[in-house]
Amino acid sequence: RMCDLLVEGSPGPPPTAPLSVKGRLRFAAGEWAEAVLCADFVLTCALAALLVSLPQTSGHFHREPPHSTIVLTPAGEAFVKELLLDQPYVPSNEQIVPNYALVLIIALVPTFASAICSVVQPVAGAVRAWLHGLLLTLSLTELVVDCTKNYCGYWRPYFYHECRFNLTTALCSERSADATSSFPSGHAAMSMAAMLHTTLLLIGASRLGGADTTIRLFRNISLDYGNVMLVVCLLPVFLGLWIGASRVRENDHHPADVVGGALIGGSFAVMVHSRYFHAPFSQVAHMPRRPAQSASAKSECVGLLG
Template identity: 30%
Template sequence: MPSLRWSPPPCRLPASLLISYIPDWAVTLASTLVWVYLGVTKPHYQLFSVDNKAISYPYVAPNEQTVTVPMLFAVSICVPAVIIAGIAFGLKRNLHDLHVGMLGLLLSVSLTLMFTNGLKNVVGRPRPNLLARCLPVSTSGPLRDPPQGLSSVAICSQTDMGVLNEGFRSFPSGHTSLAFAGMTFLMFYLAGKLHIFDRQGHSYKSFIVFLPLLVAAMVGASRVADYWHHPTDVFCGALIGFFTATFSYHQYYPVVFSPHCNRPYDPRKAPSPILPIHVAALSPLSGQQQQQQDSNGRDHIHLANSRQRTTTGTRSPVIDVHDDEEQSNNSGRASSTPLLNIEWNASTQSGYRT
């Protein structure tokens, strides 16, 4: 009979598990490199009118903005990373949760930065402070637009091409998209860990979960206040960050409506010939081995079936039996059959719990 005991969290992730996530890290790195390349590429220059009041605001230097670039990266990346690390490893002692949490956050940020810079260069929308950057001059009388036409970048006397190019990167707001990418991912992460939709009606959970979105919204509002973006730039930047973070989070975690939303998806490993990594991954059983499912959709099996299956292997796996707090919270009734969470580490020949 297999031993029944509590299994501690793994002290390290198996190499085979980390290797399985190399494509994800490659996408993250590639997106970051594309973002850097797009940032130094000359954008499209839209035509504009020197009489347009919407682009006649004063120029606020980058180091005088309400939210500077270092502050933006600290709020959008460092703060979520510290919170995720504190919960995943500091409280849960779960390296797999820590790994996919960091991976999902960086994937969200890198994809958002790439999409944002790509749109900035393609659209080339003038910023509200474009004329202050451009320093337009006229060689023939008063400064005005050509008859029945618009002015071009040719009338600008600005010698710093970095300042001038940034004047045509208004849409969408990069500050806003990055802030929403990091804060939205953090929002989903906290919502899952707190079981925001557990039907218990705890208001404090809602406040904690939606606080990151408030921070992101304040970052976006500062871009309008500093005359660096139009309101539509901020709105579209928020949409980009929100949807990219939503996509990235759900690559590694179930929806927040799931009773198991506090746990990441199973590690990517080939099943053991004796047992798969999780009971939920079991293929249809034969003979007397019957797989059952409780009211919340969690797969579980009878202890007798576990005993029968272990006799066919050369080594007895560790069966991790634990109280399922989510089962009691969500279903409101205890199961007559104990739930077994069977997890198998093929590289270390030991069971562990995620």
């Protein structure tokens, strides 16, 4: 019965007749089941796990602690800290968006948006393309961010606090990889990757480039709600920007770290979305590029369930 449901909801031509609420829910359930139970999902998860684990094999570059030297007398000198690296440290449990909150946001917000779209705008194969695209986007972003952090080893704004800098010797008492992991911002990169991926999904599902977005109020008066829908679709991106900005506010990253992270995450979101879906404002923006066939979906389902 599950496989029959998958075949009915498997990628193929979209239904021509309007679906009832029950039909939409059944169609969406089939789409989600197929997206998770297909062999491609297992392969995508394996690829994502491999990409995320690769940075663990590379070493972390540790920069020498920066300082300025002031010559007081021919026989004496004093060391002065860099003010931009001597900012107050905010513990993880007191941060605006701690790590656990970031994980919940990048998991729940895109999933909720896709679930709504799969019911309101049912398109065969869209859930599968979205889910696999999200996993690939996040894993690629994590790979590049972690490798760049390890390679650059740039100081965080609270570097002196983290490394226990000694003004007498101009040396650090502790060597912390976290203290030299400022560039790029992982929060900014991951949030922008997930949120821009979600925004592109919403723009396509809203069909802003191909559907009539006007409502006739009176005989000669009509209202175009397209711009309002565009702003609604951009809400996830605004959330991602706020998460990145919070990292600067609480002295966890420099502004350039956040900009760099957002560019990395946003670039992968656009790239992977283009691989799975058509251009956001095209007439077929809501359609996946290469939907699988119902027969192959059913055979994969039988193999996984059996």
